[in-house]
Amino acid sequence: MNNLQGLKKRPRAPSWIALGLAGAVCALSSSGSWASDPAECKMVKLGSTNWSDTVATSAMAQLAMESLGYQVKLTTASQQIILAGLADKKLDTFLGYWQPTMQPVASPYIQKQQIQVLAPAALPDAQSTFAVPRYAFDAGLRTFGDIAKFKDKLDSKIYVIEPGSGSNRITAKMIESDQFGLKGFTLMESSEAGMLTAVKRAVSRQEWVVFFGWKPHPMNLQLDMVYLTGSDDVFGPGEGAATVSVMTANGYEQRCPNSGRLLQNLSFKSDQVSHLMVPILERVSPRDAAFAWLKANSEQVKPWFDGVTTLDGKPGFDAFQHFLNK
Numbered sequence: 001m002n003n004l005q006g007l008k009k010r011p012r013a014p015s016w017i018a019l020g021l022a023g024a025v026c027a028l029s030s031s032g033s034w035a036s037d038p039a040e041c042k043m044v045k046l047g048s049t050n051w052s053d054t055v056a057t058s059a060m061a062q063l064a065m066e067s068l069g070y071q072v073k074l075t076t077a078s079q080q081i082i083l084a085g086l087a088d089k090k091l092d093t094f095l096g097y098w099q100p101t102m103q104p105v106a107s108p109y110i111q112k113q114q115i116q117v118l119a120p121a122a123l124p125d126a127q128s129t130f131a132v133p134r135y136a137f138d139a140g141l142r143t144f145g146d147i148a149k150f151k152d153k154l155d156s157k158i159y160v161i162e163p164g165s166g167s168n169r170i171t172a173k174m175i176e177s178d179q180f181g182l183k184g185f186t187l188m189e190s191s192e193a194g195m196l197t198a199v200k201r202a203v204s205r206q207e208w209v210v211f212f213g214w215k216p217h218p219m220n221l222q223l224d225m226v227y228l229t230g231s232d233d234v235f236g237p238g239e240g241a242a243t244v245s246v247m248t249a250n251g252y253e254q255r256c257p258n259s260g261r262l263l264q265n266l267s268f269k270s271d272q273v274s275h276l277m278v279p280i281l282e283r284v285s286p287r288d289a290a291f292a293w294l295k296a297n298s299e300q301v302k303p304w305f306d307g308v309t310t311l312d313g314k315p316g317f318d319a320f321q322h323f324l325n326k
Contacts, residue, residue: 036309041256043071047082047091051161051192053216053244054096056276057122057268059290061095064304067323069311070259079105080164087114089249092256093263097245098214100236101128101166106247114250121243123216123268128167129231129240130158131213133203134224143230147210148181159188159195159211167212170234179234199223214242216273218281244268258309262316265304272300295324 044065048058062072075082075091079102085091087109097106097117109115132141141150147158158175160168168189175182188198195211196219202209203223213225229239236242246263253260272293279289294301298321305316 036258036313037256037311041259042069042311043073044256044259045073045075045085045090045092047085047094048074048076049079049082049096050076051096052218052277052281053214053273055286056216056273056280056290057095057244057266059280059286060268060276060294060301061263061266063287063290063294063323064262064301064320065259067310067320068259068262068308068316069319078162078164079166083109083115083247086247086249087112092249092252094247095122095244095266097247098126098128098166099243099245101170101242103166104169105164105166116248116250116252118246118248118253118264121245122266123244123270123273125270126215126242126244127227127240127270128212128214128242129235130210130228131225132208132210132228134226135206136208137226141208141210142226142228144180144228144232144234145230146228147185150208151184153208154185154210156185157188157209158182158185159190159198159209161190161192161195161212163189167235171212174234179232214240216268216270216277218274218278220274221278258311262304262308265306265308267303272297291324298324 046058046062046065048054058074062074065072075085077085079096082091082094082096083106086094099121106115110117130144130147136150136153140146147154158171160171162168168187172187174180175185175187188195190198199209199211199219200223210228213219213227219225227239231239233239246266248260248263253264276289276293279292280286302317305320308316310316310319
């Protein structure tokens with residue numbers, strides 16, 4: 001005899017039991033006890049430049065993600081490589097999109113919808129434009145139009161950051177077109193650290209120097225410096241007023257909504273980031289500096305975790321606080 005024929009039919013479960021089970025499933029789901037992102041989102045590929053502000057904010061974001069159960073693969077490269085990595089989806093996110101100075105290099109990717117820019121800006125009170133030591137400002141170098149007047153004192157040099165950056169392209173265009181009478185000036189390109197070393201050396205000798213400055217950055221705390229005016233908005237409206245936004249690979253927020261929500265929530269202030277950058281530039285590891293700052297200021301970043309859970313669906317801010325105090 002067929003064994004199946006010998007089995008007694010089991011009574012069907014009453015409908016109220018089925019409804020109860022369905023309700024339990026919904027309750028589990030809504031309580032956040034299940035993973036809020038798919039497994040492939042566990043590894044977050046974070047791109048960073050060597051700019052100290054991006055290093056600082058990336059370190060804070062990395063710790064926030066790790067507190068939620070994510071793993072973070074940090075890739076440090078030039079902005080061109082970072083943008084290409086986002087476009088190719090080899091990277092998930094980048095926290096250092098300076099606007100408007102980076103717009104010329106980023107626009108092609110954004111227009112092709114290969115990269116998304118999250119709004120609002122993560123850091124709304126930035127600035128980037130030419131600056132000079134205060135003694136040069138007090139002696140008359142106060143505007144972009146004054147630079148050419150002091151060509152000899154400046155040795156016909158303008159100090160900027162690494163080749164290929166948006167600010168360098170803007171400066172090179174000014175020199176080429178003789179805007180502000182800058183024809184004949186030389187663009188002194190180097191790393192951020194290299195530029196600041198040259199500026200500090202000049203300041204120690206009371207030599208005149210024009211350099212590309214920005215905030216947030218400890219230079220604003222460590223140097224008696226003044227930003228030039230009369231720029232005709234070459235570095236953006238408001239004498240170089242800038243914002244710094246989070247970028248993601250196209251569609252990342254849809255693929256990974258929970259980590260995407262955290263990235264959407266990230267918010268920084270220039271003063272906060274400038275102070276965090278001080279120990280980093282003093283050779284404290286970015287991770288250690290960020291951990292100490294976050295532990296001392298956890299309530300300031302509580303809004304980062306609005307609507308955000310751990311990878312396995314538990315309350316995000318609770319996990320973050322436990323991570324900082326374990």
